[in-house]
Amino acid sequence: xxxxxxxxxxISFVSSAFAQLPSVSLKDINGKSVNTAELxxxxxxxxxxxxxxxxxxxxxxxxxxxxxYDEWREETGVKIFAISIDVAQNxxxxxxxxxxxxxEYDVLLDPNSDFKRALGIQMIPYVLIVDGKxxxxxxxxxxxxxxxxxxxxxxxxxxx
Numbered sequence: 001x002x003x004x005x006x007x008x009x010x011i012s013f014v015s016s017a018f019a020q021l022p023s024v025s026l027k028d029i030n031g032k033s034v035n036t037a038e039l040x041x042x043x044x045x046x047x048x049x050x051x052x053x054x055x056x057x058x059x060x061x062x063x064x065x066x067x068x069y070d071e072w073r074e075e076t077g078v079k080i081f082a083i084s085i086d087v088a089q090n091x092x093x094x095x096x097x098x099x100x101x102x103x104e105y106d107v108l109l110d111p112n113s114d115f116k117r118a119l120g121i122q123m124i125p126y127v128l129i130v131d132g133k134x135x136x137x138x139x140x141x142x143x144x145x146x147x148x149x150x151x152x153x154x155x156x157x158x159x160x
Contacts, residue, residue, distance in 0.1 A: 019136045022118035026083070026108045029095045034108055036115050043132040044077040045158045047151060049105075050116055050126040052086050053093045058125040059101070061143040065151070066103050072152055076159045080105040085113050085124060129154050 023037035039046065049065070051058035062082060065072075072078050082105040084094045091111050098107050110116055119128070122141075129138035129151065138154045140147070 020134055021130065021136065022115070024110075024115040024118055026110055026115060029098065029107045029109065036108075036118075039081055039130070040134065041077065041079040041132070044079070045132055045137075045155050046079040046081060046130050047155070048081045048083060048128040048130065050083045050085060050110075050121060050124045052084060052124060053090060053097045054086075055124055057143040059097075060145070061125050061127075061148065062103055062105070063101060064145070064148045066101065068148065068152070069104060072155070076152070076155050078152075078155045082107045083110050083115060084108070085110050085116050087111055127151060129158070131158050 021037050021039060023035055026034050026036060028034055039048070049058075049062060051062060053059075065080065069080065082098075082103065084091070084107060086094055086109070088111040091109055094107065094109060098105070108115075116124075116126075125141075125143045127138075127140045128136050131137045137158065138151075140150070
Protein backbone atom coordinates (compact mmCIF):
# COMPACT_ATOMS: atom_id res chain seq x y z
CA UNK A 1 0.00 0.00 0.00
CA UNK A 2 2.83 2.41 0.87
CA UNK A 3 4.48 1.62 -2.44
CA UNK A 4 1.28 2.39 -4.37
CA UNK A 5 0.91 5.68 -2.50
CA UNK A 6 4.54 6.58 -3.28
CA UNK A 7 4.07 5.83 -6.99
CA UNK A 8 0.90 7.94 -7.12
CA UNK A 9 2.67 10.79 -5.32
CA UNK A 10 5.63 10.58 -7.72
CA ILE A 11 3.36 10.65 -10.78
CA SER A 12 1.51 13.64 -9.36
CA PHE A 13 4.77 15.49 -8.71
CA VAL A 14 6.22 14.79 -12.15
CA SER A 15 3.06 15.84 -13.97
CA SER A 16 2.83 19.11 -12.02
CA ALA A 17 6.53 19.91 -12.56
CA PHE A 18 5.85 20.68 -16.23
CA ALA A 19 2.82 22.91 -16.66
CA GLN A 20 1.08 23.25 -20.00
CA LEU A 21 0.01 26.56 -21.51
CA PRO A 22 -3.54 27.64 -20.66
CA SER A 23 -6.08 28.16 -23.42
CA VAL A 24 -6.71 31.88 -23.98
CA SER A 25 -7.84 33.51 -27.21
CA LEU A 26 -5.60 36.42 -28.25
CA LYS A 27 -5.04 38.35 -31.46
CA ASP A 28 -1.75 38.95 -33.23
CA ILE A 29 -0.80 42.48 -34.31
CA ASN A 30 -2.54 41.88 -37.65
CA GLY A 31 -5.85 40.92 -36.00
CA LYS A 32 -5.65 37.14 -36.48
CA SER A 33 -7.01 35.06 -33.57
CA VAL A 34 -4.58 32.73 -31.81
CA ASN A 35 -5.28 30.18 -29.07
CA THR A 36 -2.38 30.23 -26.60
CA ALA A 37 -2.72 26.51 -25.84
CA GLU A 38 -1.82 25.89 -29.48
CA LEU A 39 1.39 27.94 -29.50
CA UNK A 40 4.19 25.77 -30.81
CA UNK A 41 7.42 25.68 -32.77
CA UNK A 42 7.15 22.40 -34.67
CA UNK A 43 8.60 20.33 -31.83
CA UNK A 44 11.36 22.82 -30.97
CA UNK A 45 11.52 25.06 -27.88
CA UNK A 46 10.05 28.53 -27.86
CA UNK A 47 10.18 31.56 -25.62
CA UNK A 48 7.22 33.61 -24.45
CA UNK A 49 8.16 37.14 -23.40
CA UNK A 50 5.56 39.38 -21.74
CA UNK A 51 6.09 43.10 -22.31
CA UNK A 52 4.36 46.48 -22.59
CA UNK A 53 5.19 49.50 -24.73
CA UNK A 54 5.71 51.61 -21.59
CA UNK A 55 8.01 49.07 -19.84
CA UNK A 56 11.63 50.18 -20.32
CA UNK A 57 13.22 46.92 -19.01
CA UNK A 58 10.91 44.92 -21.30
CA UNK A 59 12.00 46.92 -24.34
CA UNK A 60 15.68 46.61 -23.39
CA UNK A 61 15.27 42.83 -23.06
CA UNK A 62 13.52 42.47 -26.42
CA UNK A 63 16.14 44.72 -28.05
CA UNK A 64 18.98 42.64 -26.57
CA UNK A 65 17.39 39.42 -27.84
CA UNK A 66 16.75 40.99 -31.26
CA UNK A 67 20.50 41.53 -31.65
CA UNK A 68 21.17 37.78 -31.38
CA TYR A 69 17.84 36.34 -32.50
CA ASP A 70 19.05 35.30 -35.97
CA GLU A 71 21.96 33.37 -34.43
CA TRP A 72 19.65 31.76 -31.85
CA ARG A 73 17.24 30.63 -34.56
CA GLU A 74 20.03 29.26 -36.71
CA GLU A 75 21.65 27.39 -33.83
CA THR A 76 18.61 26.07 -31.94
CA GLY A 77 15.53 26.77 -34.06
CA VAL A 78 14.00 28.69 -31.13
CA LYS A 79 11.05 30.98 -31.78
CA ILE A 80 9.90 33.95 -29.70
CA PHE A 81 6.35 34.99 -28.97
CA ALA A 82 6.25 38.52 -27.53
CA ILE A 83 3.00 39.10 -25.62
CA SER A 84 1.96 42.72 -25.18
CA ILE A 85 -0.13 43.44 -22.09
CA ASP A 86 -0.90 46.99 -23.20
CA VAL A 87 -4.52 47.87 -22.41
CA ALA A 88 -7.02 48.24 -25.25
CA GLN A 89 -6.61 52.02 -25.60
CA ASN A 90 -2.81 51.58 -26.04
CA UNK A 91 -2.88 48.53 -28.34
CA UNK A 92 -2.46 50.83 -31.35
CA UNK A 93 1.05 51.69 -30.05
CA UNK A 94 2.30 48.09 -30.17
CA UNK A 95 2.81 47.61 -33.92
CA UNK A 96 4.64 50.95 -34.37
CA UNK A 97 6.94 50.04 -31.45
CA UNK A 98 7.63 46.57 -32.87
CA UNK A 99 8.29 48.01 -36.33
CA UNK A 100 10.53 50.83 -35.07
CA UNK A 101 12.67 48.36 -33.10
CA UNK A 102 12.78 45.84 -35.95
CA UNK A 103 11.58 42.98 -33.74
CA GLU A 104 10.98 39.84 -35.80
CA TYR A 105 8.94 38.12 -33.11
CA ASP A 106 5.42 36.76 -33.34
CA VAL A 107 3.63 39.49 -31.36
CA LEU A 108 0.33 38.76 -29.63
CA LEU A 109 -1.96 41.19 -27.80
CA ASP A 110 -3.27 40.45 -24.30
CA PRO A 111 -5.11 43.74 -23.57
CA ASN A 112 -7.13 42.31 -20.67
CA SER A 113 -4.12 40.39 -19.27
CA ASP A 114 -6.13 37.14 -19.53
CA PHE A 115 -3.12 35.04 -20.61
CA LYS A 116 -0.85 36.78 -18.09
CA ARG A 117 -3.36 36.14 -15.29
CA ALA A 118 -3.95 32.52 -16.37
CA LEU A 119 -0.21 31.92 -15.93
CA GLY A 120 -0.16 33.65 -12.53
CA ILE A 121 2.24 36.34 -13.70
CA GLN A 122 2.35 39.43 -11.51
CA MET A 123 5.08 41.63 -13.00
CA ILE A 124 6.78 42.20 -16.35
CA PRO A 125 9.11 41.61 -18.03
CA TYR A 126 8.38 37.92 -17.59
CA VAL A 127 9.82 35.15 -19.73
CA LEU A 128 8.84 31.50 -20.12
CA ILE A 129 10.64 28.78 -22.03
CA VAL A 130 8.42 26.05 -23.42
CA ASP A 131 9.95 22.78 -24.59
CA GLY A 132 9.08 21.07 -27.87
CA LYS A 133 6.28 19.11 -26.19
CA UNK A 134 4.49 22.23 -24.90
CA UNK A 135 5.71 22.04 -21.29
CA UNK A 136 6.74 25.19 -19.47
CA UNK A 137 10.26 24.35 -18.31
CA UNK A 138 11.65 27.72 -17.23
CA UNK A 139 10.30 31.00 -15.84
CA UNK A 140 12.09 34.28 -15.19
CA UNK A 141 10.89 37.63 -13.89
CA UNK A 142 12.62 40.98 -14.49
CA UNK A 143 15.53 41.93 -16.71
CA UNK A 144 19.13 42.90 -16.18
CA UNK A 145 21.64 43.36 -18.98
CA UNK A 146 22.97 39.99 -20.07
CA UNK A 147 19.99 37.96 -18.76
CA UNK A 148 19.29 36.86 -22.33
CA UNK A 149 22.45 34.72 -22.15
CA UNK A 150 20.79 32.56 -19.50
CA UNK A 151 17.78 32.16 -21.79
CA UNK A 152 19.79 30.79 -24.69
CA UNK A 153 21.70 28.45 -22.36
CA UNK A 154 18.38 26.97 -21.17
CA UNK A 155 17.23 26.58 -24.78
CA UNK A 156 20.52 24.91 -25.73
CA UNK A 157 20.00 22.36 -22.93
CA UNK A 158 16.63 21.48 -24.47
CA UNK A 159 17.94 20.89 -27.99
CA UNK A 160 20.96 18.74 -27.09
